[in-house]
Amino acid sequence: MLRYLAGRLLRAILTIFLVIAFAFFVLHLSGDPAMMILSVDAPPESIKAFREAWGLDRPLWVQFLSYIGHALQGDLGNSMRDGRPAAQLVFERVPATLAITLPAFALKLFIGIPAGIYAALHRNSWADRLTMMVSVAGFTVPSFVLALVLVLVFSVQLGWLPSAGSDKPTSVILPIVTLGIAGAAILARFTRSAMLEVLGQPYIRAASAKGLQWRKVVVDHALPNAAIPTTTIVGFMVGTLIAGAVVVESVFAWPGIGRLLVSSVSNRDLAVVQAILLLVAATMVTSNIIVDVIYGWLDPRLRRGGARGR
Amino acid sequence: MTALLEVTDLSRTYEVRRGSWPFGKVATLHAVDGVSFELQAGRTLGLVGESGCGKTTTAKLVLGLVPVTGGQVRIAGENLPAAGTQPWRTLRRRMQMVYQDPLGALDRRLSVGRQVMEPLAIHGLGGTEAERREKALAMMDAVGLAAHHFDRFPHELSGGQRQRIVLARALILDPQLLVCDEPISALDVSIQAQVVNLLLALQQRLGLAYLFISHDLRMVRQVSHEVAVMYLGRIVEQGDPDRLFSAPAHPYTQALVSAIPTHARQKKRRMVLPGEPPNPVDRPAGCAFHPRCRHAVARCRIEAPALRVLADGRRAACHLAEQIAASAA
Amino acid sequence: MDANRAADRAHPGKVARFFEAWPPLTLIGLAWIALMVIVAFGADLLAPYSFTGLDLRARLLPPVFMGGKWTHPLGSDELGRDVLSRLIMSIRLSLLIAFFGTLIAAAFGTAMGFVAAHFRGKVEALILMLIDFQASVPFLIVALAVLAFFGNSLVLFVMLMGLNSWERYARIARGLTLSANEQGYAAAVRQLGATNVRVYGLHVLPNIASTLIVSMTITFPETILLESGLSFLGLGIQPPLTSLGNMVGYGREYLTRAPWIMLSPAAVIVLTTLSISIVGDWLRDRLDPTLR
Numbered sequence: 030m031l032r033y034l035a036g037r038l039l040r041a042i043l044t045i046f047l048v049i050a051f052a053f054f055v056l057h058l059s060g061d062p063a064m065m066i067l068s069v070d071a072p073p074e075s076i077k078a079f080r081e082a083w084g085l086d087r088p089l090w091v092q093f094l095s096y097i098g099h100a101l102q103g104d105l106g107n108s109m110r111d112g113r114p115a116a117q118l119v120f121e122r123v124p125a126t127l128a129i130t131l132p133a134f135a136l137k138l139f140i141g142i143p144a145g146i147y148a149a150l151h152r153n154s155w156a157d158r159l160t161m162m163v164s165v166a167g168f169t170v171p172s173f174v175l176a177l178v179l180v181l182v183f184s185v186q187l188g189w190l191p192s193a194g195s196d197k198p199t200s201v202i203l204p205i206v207t208l209g210i211a212g213a214a215i216l217a218r219f220t221r222s223a224m225l226e227v228l229g230q231p232y233i234r235a236a237s238a239k240g241l242q243w244r245k246v247v248v249d250h251a252l253p254n255a256a257i258p259t260t261t262i263v264g265f266m267v268g269t270l271i272a273g274a275v276v277v278e279s280v281f282a283w284p285g286i287g288r289l290l291v292s293s294v295s296n297r298d299l300a301v302v303q304a305i306l307l308l309v310a311a312t313m314v315t316s317n318i319i320v321d322v323i324y325g326w327l328d329p330r331l332r333r334g335g336a337r338g339r
Numbered sequence: 340m341t342a343l344l345e346v347t348d349l350s351r352t353y354e355v356r357r358g359s360w361p362f363g364k365v366a367t368l369h370a371v372d373g374v375s376f377e378l379q380a381g382r383t384l385g386l387v388g389e390s391g392c393g394k395t396t397t398a399k400l401v402l403g404l405v406p407v408t409g410g411q412v413r414i415a416g417e418n419l420p421a422a423g424t425q426p427w428r429t430l431r432r433r434m435q436m437v438y439q440d441p442l443g444a445l446d447r448r449l450s451v452g453r454q455v456m457e458p459l460a461i462h463g464l465g466g467t468e469a470e471r472r473e474k475a476l477a478m479m480d481a482v483g484l485a486a487h488h489f490d491r492f493p494h495e496l497s498g499g500q501r502q503r504i505v506l507a508r509a510l511i512l513d514p515q516l517l518v519c520d521e522p523i524s525a526l527d528v529s530i531q532a533q534v535v536n537l538l539l540a541l542q543q544r545l546g547l548a549y550l551f552i553s554h555d556l557r558m559v560r561q562v563s564h565e566v567a568v569m570y571l572g573r574i575v576e577q578g579d580p581d582r583l584f585s586a587p588a589h590p591y592t593q594a595l596v597s598a599i600p601t602h603a604r605q606k607k608r609r610m611v612l613p614g615e616p617p618n619p620v621d622r623p624a625g626c627a628f629h630p631r632c633r634h635a636v637a638r639c640r641i642e643a644p645a646l647r648v649l650a651d652g653r654r655a656a657c658h659l660a661e662q663i664a665a666s667a668a
Numbered sequence: 669m670d671a672n673r674a675a676d677r678a679h680p681g682k683v684a685r686f687f688e689a690w691p692p693l694t695l696i697g698l699a700w701i702a703l704m705v706i707v708a709f710g711a712d713l714l715a716p717y718s719f720t721g722l723d724l725r726a727r728l729l730p731p732v733f734m735g736g737k738w739t740h741p742l743g744s745d746e747l748g749r750d751v752l753s754r755l756i757m758s759i760r761l762s763l764l765i766a767f768f769g770t771l772i773a774a775a776f777g778t779a780m781g782f783v784a785a786h787f788r789g790k791v792e793a794l795i796l797m798l799i800d801f802q803a804s805v806p807f808l809i810v811a812l813a814v815l816a817f818f819g820n821s822l823v824l825f826v827m828l829m830g831l832n833s834w835e836r837y838a839r840i841a842r843g844l845t846l847s848a849n850e851q852g853y854a855a856a857v858r859q860l861g862a863t864n865v866r867v868y869g870l871h872v873l874p875n876i877a878s879t880l881i882v883s884m885t886i887t888f889p890e891t892i893l894l895e896s897g898l899s900f901l902g903l904g905i906q907p908p909l910t911s912l913g914n915m916v917g918y919g920r921e922y923l924t925r926a927p928w929i930m931l932s933p934a935a936v937i938v939l940t941t942l943s944i945s946i947v948g949d950w951l952r953d954r955l956d957p958t959l960r
Contacts, residue, residue, distance in 0.1 A: 040800065047801050052813060169941040173900045177920060185924050192923075272806050276897050282921075294812050295783040303814055306805075312851045315803050319681055404859060432862035444856040458860045508860070545916050 037321050041314040048310035052303045067196055077096060096303075108301050109295075115300035119286065119308055123271070126278070126285030128192060129204045130270045131181070136209030137216050137266060142259070144213070145220025150247065160217055167214020176207045176280040191284040204281045208274060219262050223255040230254075244248035257327055264320030341416045343516055343548050344378040350409030351396055355620060366620045368657065370396040372572040373410070375646075380515060383549040385563030385580065387556060387595070389616055393572040394552045398518045401550060402436055403427055414516070432462060432658065435509035439521035442503035445493040451504045452489030455479060458512050478507040483537060501529035503537070510541070518550045524557065533560060556599050560584055568592050571619055571627045574646055578653030588655040588664035589630045626657070634659055679811075694950040697943035704940055720908055723748035728926045743928040745918070754910050755932050761905065761941075762912040764945040765826055766891040770884050772830025774837050778880060781841025782868060785849060795838065798807060802835040809896060820906050825895075832894055833887045834948035838881060844876045878955035885948025889941035896937055911935050 108115050126266045150162040180203065184192035191200050206271075227233065228251055271286055278287035286305060293301040351371040356364070361388040373394045378384045386394045399405040401412055403419045404606040409482050414433060420426035438444040445454055455475040459465035465474050474488055493501055502522060509517060519538070525533040535558060541547060542656040558581045559566055566578040570592065576589040596609040614631045617623060621632050629639040638658050646656040648662065657663065707714060730736040731743040733753070781902075811828055818824055839923040842874040848854035858867050896903030896913025900920075905911040912933040919930025931960070 043797065044801055044804055047797070048805060049803075051810075159902065165942065165945065168937075169889065169945055170938050171896055171900075173897060173916065174937060175783075177916070177923060177930060177934070181923060181927055185927075268804075269806060272809050275808060275812070276901065279901055290809070290812060291903070294815070294903065306809065306813060309809055311803055402859065404855075428861040428863075431859065436859055438856065443852045446857070446871050446875065457857070457862075459865065461862045505856075512860075522926075578782040664939075664951055 033327070034318075034322065037318055041318055044314055045310050049097070049303070049307055050093070052306040053096060085129055085293065108298050115304040119289065119304045120199065120300055122284065122286045122289050123308075126271060126274055126287065129201060129208060129283065130274055130286065132201075132205045133208035133212060133274075134266060134270060136205065137212035138263070140209070141213035141216030142220050145217040146224055146252070146255075148221045149224030152225065153179070157221075160221070164214040164218040164221075167211050167218065170211070172207060172211055172276045173280055175211060176203070176277055178204055178284060179207060180280070193280075194232070199239075200283075204274070204277050204283055207277050207280075214268070220255070220259055223258045224251060227251050227255045253327070257324065260323055260327065262321055264316050264323075267319070268316035270316075271312045272309040323327070340626045342377040343380045344550070345412070345416075346377070346397075348409070348410035349374045349397065349407060349412065351393075351400055351402055351405060352408050362489065363379075363430070363535050366458065368620045369572045369622065370619065371400060374569070374572075374574055375410075376567055376574070376577065378516070380548050381546040382564045383551050383562050384583075385559035385566040386550065386552045386569060387554060387566065387567035388584065389554065391616065391619060392569040395520055397569070397663040398436070398520050398550065398552055400433060403516055406528055429462075430655060431458075432439055432512040432517065432531060433514050434516040435512065437502075437505055437509055437517060437519040437522045438524055442493055443578075444505055445501060447493055450492060451496065452479070452491075454477070455504060455507045458508060464512070474511060475507070478511045480542050481510070481541070482507045486491065495532075496652065499528045502526060502574060506541075507536070509623055510545070510547075513545075514547070516548045516550070518552070520552045522551075523553070524553065524555065529553050531558070531651045538562065554593060565591055568595065571617070571622060571655065573627065574654075575628065575657070576653065576655045577646065577647075578650075578655075579649075582651060582653060585666050588649060588660040589628075589657045590634050590663060591628050593663065599627075620661045634663060690698060691950065693946055697946040697950075700939055700943040701947065702944075703934075704763060705890040707756055708760040711756050714877060715750075715756045717750040717753040719749065719754045719757040719910055720748060721753070723881060724925065725957075730926070730933075731928050734928065742932050743926065744925070745929045751929060754915060755912075755936065758910045758912045758933060761909060762892060762895060762937075765895050765905075765911070766888050767827055768826050769829025769891040769895075770888045771833060773832055773834040773887055774880060774884055776830065777834035777837025778841040778873075778876075781836070781843075782845055782872070783839065785842045785845035786868075787862070793841075793844075799835040799838050802831075807832050808897065809895065811894065812901075812903060815898065815903050820903075822905075822909070827902065829891050830929060832891055833883075836883055836887065840879055841876060845872055848872055848875065849895070868909045882948060882952045882955060883909060885944055885951060889944045892941055893901065894939060909940050 076241060107113060108118055130284065131169045144160050144164075148157040151157055180192045183203065190203050191197050192203075194200055233246060233251060236250050237243060241249075274283075274285060275287035277283070278285045279291055282288070286308075290305050293305070294299075349371055350373055353368040353370060355366055355368050369424065374393075374397055377383060386397065388394050395404065400407055403422045405413070406422065407419075414430065415512070420430060422479050426535070445451065449457075452472070452475055455472045455478055456465075459471045459474065465471040472489075476489060479486070479488065484500060484503050484507070488496065488500065488504075493504070496504065522538070524533050526534060538549065539562060544548065549562070551559060565578065566580045566583050567574045568583075569591065570591050575588065576583060576592045583592060584596050585641055587596050594610045594612045612631045613633075617627075617630070625641045626635070626644055627637045629635040632639065636659070643657070644656045644658050646654045647660075648654050651658055651664075653664075655664075680701070680936070690957075706810055716820075723744070723859040726740065726744050726747055727749045727877070729740050729744040730743045732738055734743070736743055740750050740752065742755060744750055780795055780798075784792040786823075805877045811832070835920050845854070853875075854867050854872055857871055892912070894906055895911065896916065899913030902917060905914050907914070915933040919928075919933070922929050
């Protein structure tokens with residue numbers, strides 16, 4: 030088990046490294062940031078000065094190594110727009126994003142999973158069909174459409190909730206609901222199919238034939254087994270706690286990481302984009318590891334470390 | 340006369356890593372270790388042993404599907420060309436393989452007739468499309484299938500019929516050597532006999548040589564002119580089937596033979612081997628079999644016995660071969 | 669009337685069986701997809717106006733069913749451009765992008781899967797790492813970064829869409845090829861002396877085609893959603909070209925005054941992705957070999 034985790038950790042670090050390298054080289058290869066920031070008709074001397082100031086005139090691999098070196102010390106470079114440390118800029122925005130993604134995550138879990146389980150247990154009932162129809166909306170309706178429709182209904186027509194911004198306490202509601210509904214729908218569908226697959230297994234029939242109460246069969250046998258694949262999806266959702274709200278934040282003008290990413294990308298603010306990419310990769314990779322740990326604990330087949338018998 | 344197939348000191352080793360990368364030490368797995376035998380045209384050599392003893396790897400080495408790490412394989416006096424090269428592909432016409440799982444070996448999407456025809460298309464033989472179809476039908480007839488099966492799909496045929504298709508496909512190029520890797524173990528018992536009889540009949544008619552690999556000893560005894568018993572990548576006993584099975588000279592062969600189910604009336608004492616088949620990576624020192632052998636003496640722990648010729652022409656790799664053969668007789 | 673009813677009673681099985689093989693929802697889905705394809709092909713012929721045609725006297729007209737006129741059946745936008753015409757052109761562009769993107773992803777992913785399964789060893793390890801990398805970071809983020817920095821040519825955008833979900837195809841192709849190679853038909857045919865081209869082209873590819881096609885019905889709507897999301901943010905399709913996503917983006921500012929600008933493209937997006945998902949589910953059931 031320990032070896033399994035160590036292997037996963039190594040892969041995680043490798044992935045993060047790959048992400049940084051990717052971000053760094055792609056962003057640098059694509060164009061000259063100096064010209065973008067200073068505008069095309071800036072005099073060549075100021076472009077040169079800018080490039081020297083930001084170290085853009087050194088060879089690419091030197092820049093890369095120095096970036097890595099600084100990153101390890103926590104210095105992710107400074108925003109080219111306003112000169113503040115990129116790391117600081119990014120971390121400032123994290124609470125705002127979490128303020129909507131965490132409650133949305135709770136919504137997804139506490140509505141999606143029970144709905145999926147209920148639908149699976151009462152297959153083909155009206156509740157099941159309803160859940161299925163709603164959940165299909167979850168992955169066919171893009172988040173911006175859902176957001177705009179909700180704004181149309183609740184802000185424009187009914188006037189109950191603010192349509193954008195973060196000043197009023199009720200501003201949180203629509204973003205959270207948008208994120209939550211979409212995620213809950215996906216989770217419900219997934220949980221339902223995981224449960225259905227487990228319920229169709231012979232050991233479930235055997236358990237109920239033994240005379241166990243159906244409720245016990247579900248709780249003791251079906252749920253734990255269905256939890257295994259569900260954990261993967263939930264893990265993925267945890268991973269997107271930071272990155273998953275890009276579009277929603279844009280629609281609601283919510284001052285979180287998503288909006289920062291969009292604006293930095295438009296402005297070609299290298300350091301900030303890299304910092305965000307790094308943060309996102311780190312989050313996803315961490316949640317993957319957590320999922321792997323939970324997997325290892327949940328799935329007894331993995332607990333033994335897998336005897337590779339011949 | 341040069342043997343059709345000559346295998347000398349054949350070896351295949353794998354480097355394995357115990358535990359997940361990058362932890363764990365590297366160890367060597369001797370899948371096949373110094374195997375030698377000869378097969379003449381029109382004869383059958385049976386290769387038996389437990390799962391993992393190296394039989395299938397030997398088959399793959401003989402056909403050139405897996406590269407050799409030591410020793411040689413010679414077909415009609417010539418070295419086996421490297422896999423994937425044009426000479427190797429041309430050699431396919433002389434040697435073919437019959438598989439354990441006929442359903443897996445056939446393409447689900449093509450009709451069986453077309454699959455029998457395919458070798459001709461691959462090698463550019465057999466003339467026009469119509470002539471190839473005729474040849475395929477003739478081949479199917481030779482293996483006992485009716486013409487109307489031509490357009491069927493593999494999953495529409497029974498297990499025995501599928502194996503016949505695999506045979507037809509293998510034989511349409513008119514090979515001299517057929518390597519059969521557990522060709523009947525996936526079939527119903529009632530069909531097994533039919534397929535074996537078919538194999539024997541074809542051998543008579545076409546002068547085929549078989550390398551017959553199986554763990555079913557009774558079947559092997561029936562079809563083989565010579566039998567080799569493998570254990571952990573080595574041949575431990577080799578010789579005439581009747582003598583080998585009635586008076587085994589190697590303790591492992593003894594155990595295998597005693598495990599053959601017999602009529603209730605002939606109550607033999609069944610020899611149960613202690614311990615588990617060891618991991619091929621952790622081969623015991625000296626004789627590979629000694630930890631499970633009830634005849635083992637001190638010498639067995641230290642010195643690996645060579646495969647030597649006994650008085651009656653058999654070969655056995657045991658220090659105490661003569662006594663064991665005598666005791667069983 | 670009675671004769672019909674009697675006829676129905678005599679053949680109840682036929683109608684029931686027809687709907688069993690072709691569930692009504694699937695039929696609707698197929699019909700919608702067909703409609704979209706027709707629109708995409710015939711866009712130039714069908715659009716009543718040029719999609720950039722300004723008509724400042726007819727700005728922000730509501731659609732016909734909300735009190736407008738038949739001259740602009742779906743209304744007009746802030747520059748007087750006909751929403752219906754713009755919608756038709758957008759459908760064509762978005763569908764084209766999604767189609768080529770999906771095709772590229774499938775071709776690239778499958779090829780990578782084949783390469784990994786065929787060569788094994790270090791090559792396979794490298795490809796697996798790339799697959800992991802692709803799967804571990806949400807593609808929207810990656811796309812955002814690449815897009816803005818490389819600028820926004822249409823060709824580049826389509827290539828980028830082609831990188832969406834390639835790892836799904838690679839995984840499938842690799843897995844199925846591995847099992848075909850190990851003890852399966854691919855090994856058998858290769859053993860017969862076939863060249864690799866023959867093995868992969870005539871045998872492996874046809875066998876994995878149905879699984880790949882089902883994956884394409886999942887990637888296609890994802891690509892539509894990705895493109896419209898990016899275009900909505902202003903980082904995707906740039907004007908004067910119009911796509912479903914960027915119509916929604918422009919319509920957003922007029923949400924209060926003229927919601928129809930945003931609603932029609934949004935509805936098309938939802939209906940199209942829904943139809944493809946439904947048809948994809950049905951295809952998967954039909955093509956599943958274990959049910960055959």
